[in-house]
Amino acid sequence: MVYYEMRAEYADGGSRGRIVQWHMIRDNGTHALCGAELSPDAEKQSDLAWGHTREKFCHTCGALYLRQVP
Template sequence: MTHKLRAEYGPQGAAGGVKSWHVVRDEDLSTALCGRTMPDDAETRPEQEWGTGLRCCQQCGSLYMHETPHLQGSHPYS
């Protein structure tokens, strides 16, 4: 399963900047993992940008971590 990041904007829309980034599945770009409906014109970024300092939805992040496979040997205790 692959994912994307989608932007949530504040009351000023895209002109006011991104309020938070949400994680969506590639199969449904309109619904974030947290259940929020994402607008069709929301900026989209690759999932590799999750965890790079972007302000992300905590609930989406938690659910994303459960859906994302971890590579064996990538953790010092594995």
């Protein structure tokens, strides 16, 4: 079973500072569904928080996630 989580993308490209948006990852990975490469140290959240974060979320990840999760 695939395990989904959200991982943050930061303004400076690293793993701290201002969060630009949230991406969806699989199995604790650093490669977002949309193809973005994220830091392994970047903050994570449960996929249940999708659409409920203060920061925006990646629309490409959202579309792919909704297609993959029944």
